[in-house]
Amino acid sequence: MISFDAVTKRYGSKTALDALSVQVRSGHVTGLLGPNGAGKSTAMRLLLGLDRPTHGSVTIDGTPYARLRHPLHTVGAHLDARSYHPRRSAQAHLLGLARYAGIPARRVSDVVDLVGLGSVARRRAGNFSLGMGQRLGIAAALLGNPEVLVLDEPMNGLDVDGVRWIRSLVKSFASEGRTVLVSSHLMAEMHQTVDRVIVLGKGRLLADCSTDELVTSAADVILLRTPDAGAVPALVQALERSGMSVEQTAQGEFAITGGTAKAIGDAAFDQGVRVHSLSATPATLEDGYLRLVEDEFEFQMPGELAGGDPR
Numbered sequence: 406m407i408s409f410d411a412v413t414k415r416y417g418s419k420t421a422l423d424a425l426s427v428q429v430r431s432g433h434v435t436g437l438l439g440p441n442g443a444g445k446s447t448a449m450r451l452l453l454g455l456d457r458p459t460h461g462s463v464t465i466d467g468t469p470y471a472r473l474r475h476p477l478h479t480v481g482a483h484l485d486a487r488s489y490h491p492r493r494s495a496q497a498h499l500l501g502l503a504r505y506a507g508i509p510a511r512r513v514s515d516v517v518d519l520v521g522l523g524s525v526a527r528r529r530a531g532n533f534s535l536g537m538g539q540r541l542g543i544a545a546a547l548l549g550n551p552e553v554l555v556l557d558e559p560m561n562g563l564d565v566d567g568v569r570w571i572r573s574l575v576k577s578f579a580s581e582g583r584t585v586l587v588s589s590h591l592m593a594e595m596h597q598t599v600d601r602v603i604v605l606g607k608g609r610l611l612a613d614c615s616t617d618e619l620v621t622s623a624a625d626v627i628l629l630r631t632p633d634a635g636a637v638p639a640l641v642q643a644l645e646r647s648g649m650s651v652e653q654t655a656q657g658e659f660a661i662t663g664g665t666a667k668a669i670g671d672a673a674f675d676q677g678v679r680v681h682s683l684s685a686t687p688a689t690l691e692d693g694y695l696r697l698v699e700d701e702f703e704f705q706m707p708g709e710l711a712g713g714d715p716r
Contacts (some may be wrong), residue, residue: 406431411460414447421447422488425610429586434579436599437588440698443605445484447586477506480557481546491531495541516544530607535562553584560594596690606698624662624694630682631657640676
């Protein structure tokens with residue numbers, strides 16, 4: 406288990422993390438989410454001993470990373486898809502890490518095969534694509550067969566098969582009772598991969614809950630289409646009196662939240678409005694996330710929300 410205990414990190418006058426207290430539980434795939442400047446990268450750097458908190462502590466099963474006796478056996482981390490010497494082969498890169506950590510050389514062959522790099526293991530890593538670099542970084546993270554796996558944007562550059570593979574890998578890892586922390590801005594993939602989420606905004610904790618809880622915090626959108634534009638104002642008033650929110654998205658088309666298809670259909674009938682279609686769009690992880698962080702974007706394009714992650 407990973408624990409952040411009242412962690413504050415300042416860079417000069419900039420507060421990157423503000424009294425963050427949260428736990429990343431074992432047996433789960435936990436997603437670390439947040440907009441630009443939220444503090445995700447800072448949190449991972451503090452976790453891995455690459456930086457020190459201004460106040461508070463970050464521990465892995467009660468021990469700071471810097472005090473772990475066998476770090477690569479305890480924590481496997483992948484933060485950068487290009488964290489290798491470009492003139493070394495994938496195999497040489499992994500062998501060097503294994504020798505440094507006292508890991509048997511045969512483990513290199515195991516992880517090379519596991520990540521699908523067997524046919525290119527002797528090629529210079531500098532010629533690898535981004536996706537191949539991701540696989541090499543994940544292989545390095547798995548070298549010590551660790552109890553904790555920390556991955557930052559592991560799906561970037563992977564093809565569809567690669568994304569399915571990493572999704573299966575982290576779920577299998579967590580099913581063995583290990584701890585998995587994944588940071589990404591690809592909400593659709595995170596929805597399919599993680600079962601818990603930690604959401605940060607401007608260095609503060611906004612949510613620590615299950616993925617389902619965050620999704621259900623956002624209302625389903627029901628789309629109504631009608632040819633009776635003249636009768637619509639009365640219907641809109643009726644829906645709003647019932648506590649629903651109505652937004653016109655096109656001529657004769659309205660997005661409605663806060664109500665059910667039955668209630669909307671009944672109201673349309675009462676107002677004499679013909680309904681050509683009435684369809685519900687279930688809420689997604691992205692919907693719940695955007696509802697939560699709508700006031701937390703540090704970098705934002707005029708007139709729209711800007712997602713993503715600072716790198």
